[in-house]
Amino acid sequence: MRSLVVVGALVRVTYLLTKWNVPLSLNDSIYYSGQAQQLAHGRFFRELFVDRPGAEHGPLTSLLMAPVSFGDDFLRWQRCVTVVCGIALVWMLGMLGARLGGSRVGVVAAGIAAIAPNLWVNDGLVMSESVSMLLVACVLWCALDAVECATRRSFVLLGVALGLAALARSELALLAPLVLIWVALCRRRSGVSVWAAVIPVAASAAVVLLPWLAFNMTRFENPVLLTTNDGTTWLGANCDDTYSGEVLGGWSLRCVIADPDYRYDEEPSVRSSRQRAIAVSYVRHHLTEVPEVVLARVGRTLDLHGLSDLVHQDVGEERPEWVAWAGIVTFWMMAVASVVGALRLGRRYRSLLLAPFVVVLCTTVLFYGGHRIRSSAEPSLVLLTAVAVTAAVEGVRRRDRRSLSDASHGGGS
Numbered sequence: 092m093r094s095l096v097v098v099g100a101l102v103r104v105t106y107l108l109t110k111w112n113v114p115l116s117l118n119d120s121i122y123y124s125g126q127a128q129q130l131a132h133g134r135f136f137r138e139l140f141v142d143r144p145g146a147e148h149g150p151l152t153s154l155l156m157a158p159v160s161f162g163d164d165f166l167r168w169q170r171c172v173t174v175v176c177g178i179a180l181v182w183m184l185g186m187l188g189a190r191l192g193g194s195r196v197g198v199v200a201a202g203i204a205a206i207a208p209n210l211w212v213n214d215g216l217v218m219s220e221s222v223s224m225l226l227v228a229c230v231l232w233c234a235l236d237a238v239e240c241a242t243r244r245s246f247v248l249l250g251v252a253l254g255l256a257a258l259a260r261s262e263l264a265l266l267a268p269l270v271l272i273w274v275a276l277c278r279r280r281s282g283v284s285v286w287a288a289v290i291p292v293a294a295s296a297a298v299v300l301l302p303w304l305a306f307n308m309t310r311f312e313n314p315v316l317l318t319t320n321d322g323t324t325w326l327g328a329n330c331d332d333t334y335s336g337e338v339l340g341g342w343s344l345r346c347v348i349a350d351p352d353y354r355y356d357e358e359p360s361v362r363s364s365r366q367r368a369i370a371v372s373y374v375r376h377h378l379t380e381v382p383e384v385v386l387a388r389v390g391r392t393l394d395l396h397g398l399s400d401l402v403h404q405d406v407g408e409e410r411p412e413w414v415a416w417a418g419i420v421t422f423w424m425m426a427v428a429s430v431v432g433a434l435r436l437g438r439r440y441r442s443l444l445l446a447p448f449v450v451v452l453c454t455t456v457l458f459y460g461g462h463r464i465r466s467s468a469e470p471s472l473v474l475l476t477a478v479a480v481t482a483a484v485e486g487v488r489r490r491d492r493r494s495l496s497d498a499s500h501g502g503g504s
Contacts, residue, residue, distance in 0.1 A: 092185045092201055099181035099205030103174045107215040110409065111167060118408045120217040122147050124169055127156035131165075136306075141356045144310040146319050150303055151258040152219040166217070173221035177214030180221070181205050183228040184470060188477045190235060191440050195485075200477035207425070208418040209462070209469055212410050219259050220466040226256040227263070227447055228470045234270050234443055237288060238277040246291035249274070253292070254299025261317040262454040263467060267296055269446040277439060311360035322363030323347055325370035328459040334380050337400050340387025342459040391460025392451065393426070394419045405462060418462070425476045432475035435482050444471040 115121050125139040130153060138145040155176075159168035184204040189197025204210055213220035233249035236242075249270070257264040271292060275285045307315040330346035332338045347353075350366065374381065390396030398419060405415035433441050451468045458464070 092182075092189075092198060095185065095198065095201040095205050096178065096182045099201070099211070100178045102206060103177050103211050103214045106211055107170055107174050109411075110170060110215050113409070115166065115217060116407060116409050118218075119148065120409070123152050123156065123219065124160075124166060124217045126150075126153035127160040127169060128165060130154065130157035131160040138359065143356065143359055144307075145359065146307055146311075146315055146317075147323075147359070148219065148318055148320060149258045149261050151255060152222045155222060156217070169217050170215045173216060173218070174214045176221040176225045177211055180210065180225045180228055180470070183225065183232065184473050184477075187228060187232055187235075187470075188474055190232075191436065191444075191474060192478050192481060196474075196477050196481045199480050200474055203425075203473050203477055203480075207469075207473060208414050208421055209466075210473070212405075212414045212418060213466065216409055218408070218463075220463060223256065223259040223263060224466055224470055226252060226259050227266070227467055230256055230266060230270060231443060231470065231474075234274060237274050237292065238439075241278070241288065243291055246288050247295040250292040250295025250297075251299055254296040257296075257300060257317065258303060260467065261320070262450060262464075264317065265450045265453055266446060266467075267293075269449055270443075273443055273446065276442075312358050313360035313364050315360050315363075319359040319363040322366030322370070324458050326350065326366040329370040329373045329377075333459065334377060334384055337397065339397065340384055340389075340391050340460050341397055341400055341404070342461065385456050388455045388458075388460035389452070392455045392465045393460075394422050397460070401462060408463075415462075422465075422472075425472050428479040429472050429475035430479075431482070432478035435478050436475070444474055447471045 115124060122139065122145075126136060126145065129135070129137060129139075136145045136150060136153075137143065138147075156169040156172050159165060159172060181201055181204040185197045185201030187197075188200030210224070213224070229252045230249070233245065233252045236245040237249045253263075253267045253270060256266060271289055274288050274292065278285045278288050304316055307317075311319070324342070327333070327342040327344060327347045330343060330349075332343035332346050333341050347366075350369070352365065353362070387396050391401060394401070401419075402412060402415040405418075406412050433445070436444070447468045448471060451465055454464050454467075
């Protein structure tokens with residue numbers, strides 16, 4: 092296991108070196124980097140270019156980068172933060188695999204995580220995916236603890252992991268009710284009190300989220316919970332560009348820029364509400380097209396539609412084109428293997444690992460399809476693939492042993 096973590100580290104450090112002197116592109120990384128630098132200098136979540144409160148994205152990624160965001164070379168060290176998260180994810184998935192299916196599954200899971208392009212391509216970017224994928228893995232681990240150990244500490248840690256995941260990527264708030272239902276059903280089958288588990292988990296998640304929620308509720312004109320990004324996301328996903336053509340089912344920056352009432356100094360919560368209203372109005376006027384758009388969104392998340400546009404978006408977010416294509420091919424192979432892995436797992440484990448896929452499906456249907464949207468399911472995809480690969484290898488070994496045994500008996504006779 093350790094050697095595979097080292098391999099994963101070498102892959103990620105090598106990838107990091109290719110970006111060591113590369114400035115940020117015009118994408119979400121500017122927000123995360125800028126917020127981290129502001130935090131390092133005592134300025135708490137303000138817009139980067141105007142004096143307005145800022146909550147375009149969840150706070151956790153910027154908070155993790157803040158301690159290294161001093162000096163002239165802060166961007167390099169911010170990249171290092173996501174690399175560390177990626178290396179930790181390799182180890183975490185190896186440990187989870189061993190827990191789900193034994194040491195061989197753990198080794199295979201760590202090996203896949205070490206080299207899978209869709210994991211390491213995010214490490215070294217100043218974005219949230221490396222952080223959120225690690226936290227998804229932590230949620231899965233803590234959920235297993237909550238059911239198998241059933242201690243108050245395990246329940247609290249699960250709630251903390253769920254709260255932190257939501258602070259990393261806001262759509263991961265959907266993971267909380269799914270995991271809570273899973274824990275409750277497992278406890279109920281065991282004949283143990285459901286509320287003894289659900290209440291501590293929900294309470295500790297609320298405690299983690301409360302400071303950010305309270306902070307937002309006091310500084311914006313309109314109510315804001317996790318982020319003000321929903322308006323921009325909805326507007327970019329529901330417009331002429333994304334309801335036809337190459338960007339069908341995707342997201343278009345041009346639609347956001349074309350907003351006739353946009354002002355750079357507009358209060359963010361007001362802007363979000365207005366953009367959301369425009370998007371909802373557009374959907375209402377194009378209801379007959381929605382089924383096709385939703386199907387295209389799902390197709391994009393599954394790498395079955397709009398591949399050229401998906402790769403174009405990846406390149407715009409500092410992902411090399413060849414890595415984006417390698418990630419698509421890798422996903423196709425892992426998607427097939429993961430179906431086999433899911434069938435090999437017991438119902439309890441399978442239900443837990445499918446929870447991130449449900450989150451990704453809901454997010455895709457409601458917003459748009461893309462690789463960043465799918466990232467939350469990558470840890471489960473690795474684990475299910477590891478189960479399938481291990482089962483296949485063991486099946487081949489059993490057949491070989493059986494053939495050797497038959498041959499020896501035949502020779503002896």
